[in-house]
Amino acid sequence: MKKYDICIIGGGAAGLCAAASLHSGMAGCILEKNEIPGRKIMATGGGRCNITNAACAHKDMALEFFKSIGLETYHDAEGRYYPYSNQAADVAKALVRRIEKKDVSIMAGIEAVKAEYHEETFVVFCKDGRQIHASSLLLATGGKAAPQFGTTGDGYRFAKAFGHRINKVYPILTGLVCGCFADIKGVRAKGRASLYRDGLLLAAETGEIQFTADGVSGICVMNLTPYIVSENGEPLERALKRYHLELDLAPDFTDEELSGRESSFGILPDKLSRRVSMAEIKAWKLPVQGVKGWKDAQCTAGGVCLDEIDLRTMESRLQEGLYFAGELIDRQGPCGGFNLQNAWETGLKAAAAASRKVRERK
Numbered sequence: 343m344k345k346y347d348i349c350i351i352g353g354g355a356a357g358l359c360a361a362a363s364l365h366s367g368m369a370g371c372i373l374e375k376n377e378i379p380g381r382k383i384m385a386t387g388g389g390r391c392n393i394t395n396a397a398c399a400h401k402d403m404a405l406e407f408f409k410s411i412g413l414e415t416y417h418d419a420e421g422r423y424y425p426y427s428n429q430a431a432d433v434a435k436a437l438v439r440r441i442e443k444k445d446v447s448i449m450a451g452i453e454a455v456k457a458e459y460h461e462e463t464f465v466v467f468c469k470d471g472r473q474i475h476a477s478s479l480l481l482a483t484g485g486k487a488a489p490q491f492g493t494t495g496d497g498y499r500f501a502k503a504f505g506h507r508i509n510k511v512y513p514i515l516t517g518l519v520c521g522c523f524a525d526i527k528g529v530r531a532k533g534r535a536s537l538y539r540d541g542l543l544l545a546a547e548t549g550e551i552q553f554t555a556d557g558v559s560g561i562c563v564m565n566l567t568p569y570i571v572s573e574n575g576e577p578l579e580r581a582l583k584r585y586h587l588e589l590d591l592a593p594d595f596t597d598e599e600l601s602g603r604e605s606s607f608g609i610l611p612d613k614l615s616r617r618v619s620m621a622e623i624k625a626w627k628l629p630v631q632g633v634k635g636w637k638d639a640q641c642t643a644g645g646v647c648l649d650e651i652d653l654r655t656m657e658s659r660l661q662e663g664l665y666f667a668g669e670l671i672d673r674q675g676p677c678g679g680f681n682l683q684n685a686w687e688t689g690l691k692a693a694a695a696a697s698r699k700v701r702e703r704k
């Protein structure tokens with residue numbers, strides 16, 4: 343039975359980046375349950391893939407890596423980095439092409455169901471009956487956000503089996519349910535979204551607000567969702583009653599500049615102006631009735647507890663040879679490239695550490 347140096351479960355951002363950066367001489371395999379690796383990468387950044395952000399402390403680590411595999415990038419005025427071609431699919435392709443030059447097989451369409459450790463060997467059991475043997479194991483299965491891309495939370499089960507604690511997971515970077523907006527569904531407007539709890543301002547962000555059939559979305563709204571939590575066992579439905587959203591749909595105008603205007607039409611798109619009066623334009627109060635679920639979420643809050651991972655190498659403190667990377671761990675950031683940065687950074691660290699260890703053993 344072939345024994346790999348490393349088995350990577352999950353061919354997403356973290357897993358592909360790790361595989362593409364394994365040192366030469368490493369024999370590895372990636373198990374990816376989708377037929378195509380990197381499916382979520384292809385959907386990121388509205389199809390453009392916001393790779394990282396100027397505000398990320400270790401962005402150069404990711405940018406240098408992408409340059410080394412031939413993928414050029416650029417950034418916009420807000421510090422968001424994208425592939426030079428503006429094609430998210432090219433990011434996945436660049437990673438896969440680099441992996442193909444290595445001694446690493448991508449096993450697409452193969453789902454891992456269980457992982458165990460016996461006699462210095464990780465054994466991964468797959469749904470189709472095959473067993474993979476490896477000296478080290480990297481869990482890069484992502485979290486639970488956007489399960490339509492294969493991320494159904496399987497990694498938490500694998501991590502638990504090795505004794506790891508999982509901090510409570512919930513969907514973030516998603517839209518809010520605020521009532522019936524069928525008449526303005528699809529309308530977009532520049533605005534400032536402020537989130538309040540018990541009447542106190544928690545956070546606010548300016549950007550494009552998008553109206554959906556039952557609420558609001560857009561990056562500035564999505565970035566407020568990590569602040570909506572139920573504490574001390576309070577049911578979420580009850581906790582939600584404490585929150586409300588306030589939209590300033592004329593952020594570039596002062597009250598003085600707006601005084602005397604009869605209608606919000608001319609500032610707001612026609613459809614929206616029929617719904618929002620001048621009295622509301624600077625402070626449209628909306629109840630928070632719900633946070634959209636996993637399907638609409640761009641990220642998972644919570645995950646594998648960081649205390650039990652050496653963050654310099656991403657190796658488990660409980661099981662030697664076991665590594666973690668990506669959204670599976672309890673680390674998340676706002677929209678703008680921060681979550682992919684986490685995937686690249688942890689994938690690169692895990693691959694470097696696993697490569698070093700295997701070389702030492704050989």
Ligand SMILES: Cc1cc2nc3c(=O)[nH]c(=O)nc-3n(C[C@H](O)[C@H](O)[C@H](O)COP(=O)(O)OP(=O)(O)OC[C@H]3O[C@@H](n4cnc5c(N)ncnc54)[C@H](O)[C@@H]3O)c2cc1C
Pocket residue numbers: 351352353354355356357373374375376379380381382383385386387388391392393394452453454455482483484485487488491492493494496497639640641667668669670678679680681682683685
């Ligand atoms: C629509 C959308 C847009 C986004 N846009 C951005 C953006 O522009 N910038 C940004 O920073 N972040 C963005 N994100 C977040 C970002 O995509 C994720 O944080 C990132 O992909 C996480 O990387 P990962 O490798 O941990 O997980 P993923 O990229 O989700 O990959 C995990 C992989 O593991 C596979 N897998 C899971 N379980 C198993 C199993 N049992 N066996 C085999 N394979 C398995 C899955 O099929 C999946 O392919 C976006 C998210 C979404 C949903």
